Amino acid sequence: MKNCNFKTAKWCFATRRIDQNLAGGLCHDFSQTKPGDLILGRVKSIGNHRRIQLPEGRPSTLYPGDLVVLPCGARYAPDQFEGFAEIDEQCSDMLAGGGCIGRMVQRNERIKPPTRIQPLGRITSKDGTVLNTRDFALAKPTTTSQIPVICVVGTSMNSGKTTATAALAHGLTKAGWQAAVLKGTGTGAFGDYNAYTDTGASYVADFTDAGMVTTYKEPLHRIVEGIDTLLSEAETRDCNIAVMELADGIFQQETAAILATPSARSRFSKYLFACSDAVAAAGGVAELERNGIRPIALTGMLSCSPMAVNEAQIATGVQVLTKGQLLDPAYANTLAARTLMGRSALAA
Amino acid sequence: MLDTAMDVMPVSRPMSVTRVSVWSGRRQLHAEIRVPKTCSPDMPPLVALHGISRDAAGVAGAFSEPCASKGQVLITPLFTRENWSHFQRIGGYRPDRALLALLALVQQMGLARTDKVEMFGYSGGAQLAHRFAMLYPQRVAALHLAAAGWYCLPDLTQPFPMGLGPSETNLKTNIPALAHNQLRHFLALKLRVYVGAEDHHRDEALRKEPCIDDVQGRHRLARARYYCKAVRAAADARGVTADLSLCELPGCVHSFSDCAAAGLTGLVCSD
Numbered sequence: 024m025k026n027c028n029f030k031t032a033k034w035c036f037a038t039r040r041i042d043q044n045l046a047g048g049l050c051h052d053f054s055q056t057k058p059g060d061l062i063l064g065r066v067k068s069i070g071n072h073r074r075i076q077l078p079e080g081r082p083s084t085l086y087p088g089d090l091v092v093l094p095c096g097a098r099y100a101p102d103q104f105e106g107f108a109e110i111d112e113q114c115s116d117m118l119a120g121g122g123c124i125g126r127m128v129q130r131n132e133r134i135k136p137p138t139r140i141q142p143l144g145r146i147t148s149k150d151g152t153v154l155n156t157r158d159f160a161l162a163k164p165t166t167t168s169q170i171p172v173i174c175v176v177g178t179s180m181n182s183g184k185t186t187a188t189a190a191l192a193h194g195l196t197k198a199g200w201q202a203a204v205l206k207g208t209g210t211g212a213f214g215d216y217n218a219y220t221d222t223g224a225s226y227v228a229d230f231t232d233a234g235m236v237t238t239y240k241e242p243l244h245r246i247v248e249g250i251d252t253l254l255s256e257a258e259t260r261d262c263n264i265a266v267m268e269l270a271d272g273i274f275q276q277e278t279a280a281i282l283a284t285p286s287a288r289s290r291f292s293k294y295l296f297a298c299s300d301a302v303a304a305a306g307g308v309a310e311l312e313r314n315g316i317r318p319i320a321l322t323g324m325l326s327c328s329p330m331a332v333n334e335a336q337i338a339t340g341v342q343v344l345t346k347g348q349l350l351d352p353a354y355a356n357t358l359a360a361r362t363l364m365g366r367s368a369l370a371a
Numbered sequence: 372m373l374d375t376a377m378d379v380m381p382v383s384r385p386m387s388v389t390r391v392s393v394w395s396g397r398r399q400l401h402a403e404i405r406v407p408k409t410c411s412p413d414m415p416p417l418v419a420l421h422g423i424s425r426d427a428a429g430v431a432g433a434f435s436e437p438c439a440s441k442g443q444v445l446i447t448p449l450f451t452r453e454n455w456s457h458f459q460r461i462g463g464y465r466p467d468r469a470l471l472a473l474l475a476l477v478q479q480m481g482l483a484r485t486d487k488v489e490m491f492g493y494s495g496g497a498q499l500a501h502r503f504a505m506l507y508p509q510r511v512a513a514l515h516l517a518a519a520g521w522y523c524l525p526d527l528t529q530p531f532p533m534g535l536g537p538s539e540t541n542l543k544t545n546i547p548a549l550a551h552n553q554l555r556h557f558l559a560l561k562l563r564v565y566v567g568a569e570d571h572h573r574d575e576a577l578r579k580e581p582c583i584d585d586v587q588g589r590h591r592l593a594r595a596r597y598y599c600k601a602v603r604a605a606a607d608a609r610g611v612t613a614d615l616s617l618c619e620l621p622g623c624v625h626s627f628s629d630c631a632a633a634g635l636t637g638l639v640c641s642d
Contacts, residue, residue, distance in 0.1 A: 197471055199486055199510050352471055353506045353544065357552040364555075 029146065032063060032090035035122030037211030037236045039078035040159040046092075049144030050153055051112075056145060058108040059156040059236055060095045062124050064140035067114055071103065071135040076121040076213045085138065092146065094156050096123030096236035098210055099275060102180050104130045104137060108240065114139050121212030123236045160234025163248065164255030170203070171362045172254065172265045172290055173319075176282070177297035178307055179272040183323030184297045185215050188268040190346045191295070193222040194355025200264045201225040203257030207250045208238040208277050209270030226260045228253050238270075243280045247287045254290060264359055267291070273310055282314050293362045296341075297323030301334035308339040319361055320344045385439040393476055395469035398454040402473050403431055404482050405445040407438065415512040416444035416483045417640070418470070420496030422518075422627060423459070423576060425452060430493065433631040437640035444483040448473060459498035460532065461546055467503050474510070491515040491639050493627045494576075498522070505550040508557040515639045517565040518591050518625055520576065521583045522598040525554055525605035533582055558606040561614045563642055565635055566595035567623030574625060591625060 029046035038061060049063060056062075066089040074082040075091055085091070098106040098118035106118040109126040116127040116137035127137050145153045173191065177184040188204060195202040204219035206229035219227040230238050233249030250267070257265050269278045281287045296311065296318040298304045304321050311318060318341055325331050326345040335343055348354040386405035393400050404416075419434050421427045427449035438445040450458035450466060458466050474485035489512050492500030497519035504511045505523065526534040531547035535554070538547060550557070571590040573579060579589075587594040599617045606613035620633045627635075 197468070197475070198507060199471065199474070351544065352468060353546070353549045356507055356509075357549045359509075360552050360556065 027063070029063065029092070032092045033075050033083050033085070034078055034092040035094075035211075036076040036078055036080070036213045036216075037094050037096075037122030037156065037231050038092055040232065041154060041156070045148050045154060046146045047149030048147045048151065050147050050151070051144050053110040053112045053142060053145065056095050056108075056110045057155060058094075058096050058241070059234065061146040061154045061156070062093055062095055062110060062115075062140075063143045063146050064091050064093065064115070064124060065089070065143060066091060067139040067141045070117075070138040072117050072120045072138045074120060075117075080213050080217055082120070090143075091117075091140065093117065093122045093124040093140070094236035095125060096210070097125055097239040098123060098127075098237060099239040099271060100180065100210065101271070102131050103134050106137075110142050112142055115142050116140070119210045119212060119237075121210065121214075123210060156231065156236050157234040161228075161232050161252050161256050164251050166255070168251065168254040168258045168290075170254055170258045170262060170265050171292045171359075172267050173293050173295060173358060173362050174207075174291035175266060175268045175295045175297065176273050176278065176311075177323060178299060178303045180270075182272070182297045182299055182303075183326075184268050184270075185218055186346055187295055187297050187322040187349060188266050189218045189222050190349035191355055191358065192219060192224045192266050194350050194352050195264060195266070195359060196223045196225070197350075198352035198356040198359070200355075200359060201262045203227070203254075203260070203262035203265040205253045205257065205265055205267040206230060207253070207267045207269050208246060208281070210237040210239065215268070225262050226257050228256060232256070238277050241277065243277065243284065243287065246277055246281065250290060264362065273307060282311070282316065288314070288316070293358070294318040296321050297325075299324040301325065301331050301338055304335035304341075304343075305338040308341060317341070319358060322346070322349065386435055386445065389480070389482060391473070391476055391480070393469060393472040395465060395472050398464075398469065400448055400450060400454070400466075400469040400473055402446055402448040403427070404477055405431065405435060405438065405447075406482055407442050407444070409442050410444060410483075411442035412484070414441070414443050415487045415489050416446050416477070416485060417489045417491060418446045418448070418474075420448060420490070420492035420500055421450070422494030422496050424627075425450065426627065429627060430496075433627070433636045434491075434640070437636050441640050443489075443640065446473070446477060446483075446488070459495035459502075461499070461502045461506065462532070463543060465544075466499055467506055470503060471507070486510070487512040489513045489515065491517070492519070493517045493630070494520060494625070502546075502550075504560060505553060505557050506546070508553050508560055511560055513561040513563065513642070515563045515565065515642075517627075517630060517635060518567060518570055519595070519598070520591060521578055521587055521594055522601075523550070524587070524598065524601045525558060526601055527551070529586065533586065554605070555609055555611055558602065558609060558611045558613060562602065562616075563639070564595050564599055564615070564617045565630065565638065566592050566617070566619055567625060567630055568592065568619040568621050569624045572624065592619070
């Protein structure tokens with residue numbers, strides 16, 4: 024593979040910050056593989072992921088024999104796979120469509136086995152250095168950002184967090200805010216990124232811009248450093264408010280750690296909580312209160328049902344906002360006002 | 372839904388005039404944007420709202436000269452009767468969203484920065500102007516209200532729309548709660564209230580329900596005075612320093628042209 028033309032490979036979305044021209048060789052020693060190392064692989068068999076998400080924001084159908092470039096990474100996805108950032112040089116698993124390759128340890132029973140990838144090597148630069156997503160991250164901030172942040176958390180995957188995040192970002196933009204829409208944790212994928220971009224927000228980024236293909240199994244300090252990097256970049260780009268989604272549910276280990284650690288959650292001014300029903304709302308609000316957090320509003324799938332809305336508001340005392348209300352600049356503006364008031368109170 | 376149409380008129384005057392229109396839902400809002408030949412880039416544009424006679428052209432004509440002299444972009448929306456029969460109210464209708472769409476378009480077209488604007492309204496336009504500012508105070512650099520028929524008071528004891536207390540009817544959008552969240556910011560705005568010193572007639576256009584007469588007064592002059600007192604009291608109660616003045620225009624009845632001739636437009640633009 025000395026003369027491998029890396030550009031013929033399908034590079035995944037999580038590699039989008041990396042200049043493909045830097046790829047100059049392969050390292051065949053997988054024993055030293057670290058999360059974020061770029062792996063060149065050949066598709067051996069098609070499983071759950073039949074397509075790979077490309078950096079330009081479109082999916083590409085995979086065929087056996089295709090060359091792909093995926094960063095090594097872990098995966099936390101209760102509706103798909105759990106996997107670790109480990110490479111089996113005989114055959115590894117494609118853990119996410121936006122990129123990452125690793126070892127699946129368990130899967131949702133409704134999901135097919137993963138697409139299998141034969142690793143060919145770790146991609147190096149011409150001088151032999153293994154290319155790693157960490158080396159292409161935004162610069163680390165030198166000062167603490169002051170931008171007000173509305174943090175969107177939820178009960179689980181598919182509770183409505185991304186819909187709420189995008190709707191609020193659009194509402195804020197309509198109200199005249201220079202909004203940043205950010206994803207603080209999760210696994211690199213273009214679905215959320217594209218949904219954020221479509222809102223017309225002033226700046227969009229996720230943890231891959233901070234050098235992580237996934238935040239699962241990353242140490243808390245590195246995740247928080249990534250969040251700070253994104254917020255600082257948003258401020259540099261003249262954003263005056265940020266909406267940040269934390270992936271998965273509030274019991275997911277990294278999200279739980281962020282919310283339970285005062286020094287980590289101090290970045291967030293206010294919280295929106297997305298959930299599917301009134302019981303989830305009551306449980307989620309109670310769980311958040313254990314960390315001293317009271318969301319400014321509930322949203323998500325719950326908000327589609329007026330009866331569930333009524334039950335949740337009675338059970339929690341927290342207002343439920345629908346997608347339509349988050350899209351409404353007057354509602355978005357009032358959330359911004361309450362976020363700024365919270366910020367002023369903290370500063371005082 | 373937002374759609375636009377643009378027609379640039381020949382430039383043969385101190386201000387170049389661009390006509391635009393935006394859609395907000397099913398309703399269309401037209402506007403003219405006048406950009407002075409010498410424009411001060413950091414000066415917020417003036418959005419000047421007509422009254423229920425919908426004489427946007429008259430408003431534009433009255434403000435053209437003072438805005439041109441000042442180097443200030445002038446935006447004059449036209450809420451047509453067919454699309455906006457009650458344009459001064461925010462509730463079932465959402466003229467606020469149409470105005471936001473218009474401001475976004477003006478900025479997208481590069482005609483002016485609209486993250487903040489000075490907002491003027493006469494009569495029904497003043498009603499819309501202060502209601503807009505109550506929802507989006509961060510967009511308003513200065514608020515000029517002239518001869519409003521009545522006001523939404525910053526008073527939680529008055530039911531919406533007379534105040535910010537709960538409405539006695541079901542609202543599609545909870546405007547009083549939304550405005551209440553913005554109240555401190557609104558009360559800190561630069562607010563200039565104008566009214567004709569002779570605007571004390573109970574003409575046909577004036578609302579005369581007891582709920583307004585008994586609290587705000589029986590005519591526009593009394594209501595303007597009451598509004599200023601109410602704003603100052605609300606600001607004081609919240610520890611906010613109000614930046615507020617009331618100007619009673621000598622000899623003026625309820626007429627925009629009379630008020631303009633008495634110096635209203637100059638006062639707005641010189642302040």
